[in-house]
Amino acid sequence: MSQPRTLYQKVWDRHVVVPETAETPGVMYVDLHLVHEVTSPQAFSEIEARGLKVRRPGRTFATLDHSTPTLPAGPDGQRPYVTEQARRQVETLEANCARHGVELAGWGSDQRGVVHVMGPELGLTQPGMTVVCGDSHTATHGAFGALAFGIGTSEVGHVLATQCLLQRRAKSMRVTVDGALRSGVSGKDVALAVIAAIGFGGGTGYVIEYAGEAVRALDMEGRMTLCNMSIEAGARAGMIAPDQTTVDWLRGRRHVPADYEAAVADWLGLATDPGAVF
Known part of the structure; x- marks a missing residue:
């Protein structure tokens, strides 16, 4: 296995x-x-x-x-x-x-x-x-x-x-943000809080995966901002696993696959496996 x-x-x-x-x-x-x-x-x-x-x-x-x-x-x-x-x-x-x-x-x-x-x-x-x-x-x-x-x-x-x-393959880091964001708190605020916690070099050598209730509640624009600012923490990249929010946002876009449902099934299988080590 x-x-x-x-x-x-x-x-x-x-x-x-x-x-x-x-x-x-x-x-x-x-x-x-x-x-x-x-x-x-x-x-x-x-x-x-x-x-x-x-x-x-x-x-x-x-x-x-x-x-x-x-x-x-x-x-x-x-x-x-x-x-x-x-x-x-x-x-x-x-x-x-x-x-x-x-x-x-x-x-x-x-x-x-x-x-x-x-x-x-x-x-x-x-x-x-x-x-x-x-x-x-x-x-x-x-x-x-x-x-x-x-x-x-x-x-x-x-x-x-x-x-x-x-x-070279980077190391993996997961940042989990649980709870609900207060009114007026955006993806940029989440990114700044993460950088404050791990430092501007805390992500060096890593690809950061963002997870948790607060991340899932972000719209795609908020998620894009969060991943964008991974670089400010020194990370190679930032990623969020695709979910229904992702699927709904991409549906009907000009260059998505013709067999959209087959693509969606593949995309949703990309989520991190239970027990994966970060």
């Missing part, structure tokens, strides 16, 4: 391509690579310099969100970028996506938005996935039971070229 596993261990085990050894990290497959205009230009340049292509364009989704002006274009059609660098970043991502066949939520797209909000709202982010992005708060997606974390620019290039990442 297999050993009881945590949510994190189940997702990790599904994505190991080559197991880690004492000398080398493991190779982990990436289900969803989210890309934006700030951390991707050098990564695209690197793979092109090596004569490589994007390995899985269908597993890569890009959006304009970091350097984009919030004011509309002027009468001349020019957008009021704050800096010339911002303009170049946006135009470079547009060119890179066109050249490599990567779907881009560009200026005219109704899918464009803040990368860590857009992914869930479109149903790109799903329970049990591995999700990476060149942004430190990619842990936001862990609210859906995904293993999600930020990566550096060189790693962005590695994922573009291989759809994999070199990783």
